[in-house]
Amino acid sequence: MKITIWSDFVCPFCYIGESHLEEALKKFEHADEVEIEYKSFLLSPESQYTPGKNYYQAFADEKGVPLEQAKAMMGQVLDMAKQSSVSINYDIAKFTNTVDAHHVFQYAKAEGKGNEFFKRFYDAHFNEGEVLSDNETIVRLAKEVGLDEVKVRNIIETKEYSNELTHDLAESRQVGVQGVPxxxxxxxxxxxxxxxxxxxxxVLEKVWEEKESK
Amino acid sequence: MLNDKEKMVSDGNKEVRKVQLTELKMIQDLTILGSDDSADFFCDVNTGICGPVPEKKEEEK
Incomplete structure (x- = not known):
């Protein structure tokens, strides 16, 4: 069975939802036969990190919503995260775009390290206060999952793998993705x-049953 | 249609590798699974805003 997931590293409900999927897979009898493939999605491609501006204010300014509404939305996220035993720290998280991080993710995927890369970047954003648009941060995190530093720097500079990113985004539109995950x-x-x-x-059991009945 | 667009993008930039687009055709006929809940928690792809989204929105698709 193959599960394809459109997501962004800064998408809180992706982070939480995937923890629920992992929980389900732990109890799924055929988990060893499940392959997971991540695909890129960009939630805020135009956003720029502003040092000194906290996540709530940056989000409110970027999305054009009142600060109190932004805080309420993050509050919902934190409530759900707590219920799911997922750790999210918006007090240190940095609001920014993830375009270059996704270029490098596409390289990671080609190298068979895409899933590992995704999880590392989730943690970096939600728990470590990393700026995912910062070149040196991307390089450092990419190295941690075993990617070649020189190649990663070159990808960031040349935007190599932009076609793969564009493909994932085009495909999401074609299948009618309204929300991520x-x-x-x-x-x-x-x-x-x-x-x-x-x-x-x-869902896992239903899909597996259908697959086996064919 | 999308396949054609993708090819044009590729042709317009010689430095970019061509991407295999066959999968686009494979997942056109998706069955969207609903929810028993009154709302889904996701991040809206148009606004980037995350929160509870009424199930009705998905059904309209």
């Missing part, structure tokens, strides 16, 4: 959002 099971069933682990369990 967006999960596709065996190119047949799709769902979006941070659904509960029990829901993922039901």
């Amino acid at each position: 967006f999960f596709v099971f065996d190119n047949k069933y799709a769902l979006s959002g941070a659904r509960p682990a029990e829901y993922f369990t039901q």
Whole structure:
């Protein structure tokens, strides 16, 4: 079974939803036969990191919503994260774009390290206060997952792998992605959002049963 | 249609490798699974805003 996930490193419900999927997979009898592939999505491609501006204010300014509304939204995220035993720290998180990080992710994917890369960048954003648009940060984190430093620097400079990123984004539009995370099971069933682990369990079993009955 | 667009982008930039686009055709007929909940928690791709989104929005697709 193949599960394709459209996501961005800075998407909180992707981070939470995928933890629910992982929880479901731990109980799924055929988890060893499940392959997960991440695809790029850009939630805020135009955003620039502003030093000294906290996450709430940066988000409010970028999205044009009142500060209190931004805080309320983050509050919902934090409540859900707490219920899911997922750690998110908006007091140190940095609001910025992830375009170059996704270029390098596409390279990581080509090297068979895409999933590892995604998880490392989630943690860096949500728990370590890393600026994911900063070149040196991207290089350092990419090295941690075993990518070649010279190659990573070259990708950031030349925008190599931009075609792969464009492809993922075009594909998301074609399949009608309205929100991320967006999960596709065996190119047949799709769902979006941070659904509960029990829901993922039901989907996994349904898709597996259909697959086996063919 | 999208395949053609992608090829034009590729042709316009000789430095960029061509991407395999066959998968685009494979997942056109997706069945969107709904939810028992009144809202889904996701990040809207148009606004980038994250929060509870009414299920109705997904059904309209």
